[in-house]
Amino acid sequence: MSGSRTARWLTGAAVVSFAAFFSAVASAETLTADQAVQRAAAQNPSLRAALLDVDAAALAVKAEENARVPTFIGGVSGEYNESIGSADRSDSEAIRGNAGVQFKTDIGTTIETGVQSDVVWRNLTGTVPSPSTNPTYSTSAYVKARQPLLRGGGSDVVLAPLAQAESSKTQTEKQQELEASQTALDVLNAYWELWYADRAIDVQERSLGVAKKQVSDAKLKMDELGTGSKVDVLQFSSSLASIQDSLAQAKTTRSTRAIALGRLLGMSPDDSLDLETTEELPALGAAPSSKELRKTLTARSQELASLRAQLDSADTRVLIADDANQARIDLYGSASVGAVWASGDSYSGFDMPGGRPAFAVMAGLEFEVPLGESSATSEAARARTQRDATKARYQARVEAIEAEVASLEVELDAAQSQVDLASTTTDIAGELAEAERARLALGTTTSLAVVQAEQSLREAELRRLRALASQVITQFEIEHSAGALLDRYGSAFAKKRSS
Structure with a gap:
């Protein structure tokens, strides 16, 4: 009997040992x-x-590459206006619209080009009533430009970011x-x-x-x-x-x-x-x-x-800081061509006064210089x-x-x-x-x-x-x-x- 129990115990121990060994082998990851x-x-x-x-x-x-993507601008508005004189009162209604494109070149030139147009009705009332006038039409095309000559100018500065x-x-x-x-x-x-x-x-x-x-x-x-x-x-x-x-x-x-x-x-x-x-x-x-x-x-x-x-990157920061430490001198200008015409007894159809459009040209120089040592000087040194x-x-x-x-x-x-x-x-x-x-x-x-x-x-x-x-x-x-x-x-x- 004792031998039988011993045999069963040894058999059980062997099974448990084998199961434990098999489990350890199965769970190990080589x-x-x-x-x-x-x-x-x-x-x-x-x-x-x-x-x-x-x-x-x-x-x-990618954001910096897209920083100079041209931008479309546009708008439309309506207006009503009254004014009072010594013997009369006038009012006007107008509808105005504009559309254009803005962009900046790699050398820092900012350019805007577009068109503007409006139509205006004017009415005059006084001691002798006057009928409403016929609408007046105007339109113009324009271009504006600004080029920094010192601060903000040049491809090295514009492309620095x-x-x-x-x-x-x-x-x-x-x-x-x-x-x-x-x-x-x-x-x-x-x-x-x-x-x-x-x-x-x-x-x-x-x-x-x-x-x-x-x-x-x-x-x-x-x-x-x-x-x-x-x-x-x-x-x-x-x-x-x-x-x-x-x-x-x-x-x-x-x-x-x-x-x-x-x-x-x-x-x-x-x-x-x-x-x-x-x-x-x-x-x-x-x-x-x-x-x-x-x-x-x-x-x-x-x-x-x-x-x-x-x-x-540190060299680029020096370039940007030195540029910001310069005086700002900008050359700017604009040119436009426009026409005004009205329908009425004075004109046949839509003839323009004088028979041609009106031209305008403007140019200028703008500068900005700090009166003393600015923070930009310290930033450049830093x-x-x-x-x-x-x-x-x-x-x-x-x-x-x-x-x-x-x-x-x-x-x-x-x-x-x-x-x-x-x-x-x-x-x-x-x-x-x-x-x-x-x-x-x-x-x-x-x-x-x-x-x-x-x-x-x-x-x-x-x-x-x-x-x-x-x-x-x-x-x-x-x-x-x-x-x-x-x-x-x-x-x-x-x-x-x-x-």
Whole structure:
């Protein structure tokens, strides 16, 4: 009966264990590094905001392009008017209408052209009543123009807002590319940190299995065979406890790394814990030489391109401020041709008085000069100071990025050396641990020597894995700083527009 219950208990435990294992496998989600970057590109809210900023900047450019679109103006009105004289009273009714077009050229000339027309009826009453007069018609065509000679004149000033909008658009686009590159770097860093955390757990679990067997063997030798000592049991038990503690810490680290990656992928913390990494390390190829990186750094860096666009915008602001600091001298003029005619006894049909239309021409010069130093003078000085500050910041970032890339190159070389050394150390430590275990079986060494050899093997393997992860991460950091990371992952971020 007891054997039957034990069998049923073991069967149930096996079923539960299998179900738990199957559930864990089914819920785990394995991603490659490329898949992680693609998911971040599709779901990262910061990238979505950056793309919306690009759209807004493009609309600002379009608004400036349409700033000088011709404008149609028109109107119609009716009027009734009375006036009283010493012996009479008069009144009039009129209907007036006008239509025209206004526009501004790229050099600042404001032009308006159009037509005006009206019809007027006049009535006169007094001591001797007079009948209403026949309507009088008038019409005219006109053109007006104003050209700034100093302030507000010239294509460079008139088109300055458009140039500023285009610089802002370029800056926003480069900022979006920089955000995409930074997101890719953050995802790759988080991914390979999770990869290392997973491998570290594997190392600790393998060491835990070895330590458990060593404790079991030591107890067997002491209790049953009489060839072991309590010191060996305690030594191996202490090592087992230390490994269990390290494993617990490794699992905690693994959870935090998974949550960090999941956050970048737009996942909840609970779902992030199920993320798994692949076994394969990326084939990065040979790193570009220092000379190649520095040669293309200024041209390819998204951050420097954004700062150059900001500098262009600062130059445009100086141009606008200097223009506003000038005196205003405008040349203006107008010309018109008009006709007035009436129907009545004095005219046959609609003949114009004098038989021709009336002409008018007017020209003038208008100027405006501040009496003393105006606020525009201070604004111009402020704009130049801000431009100089932008230039200084740009140069500072060039030097900082060059130094950063140079430092990362040193770190990459060191990481490659560490990988080679750690691999060699791991091989030697593995052979030493195996030799110490064999000597312990022969009774020619101590349990302490075995524990130390096992610990050296474990530490060497962790250093090798850490060096591999650091090598990959450093390579990506160099490419990001040099503006080359999007060469690998640019397609994942292309046109990820919000729906």
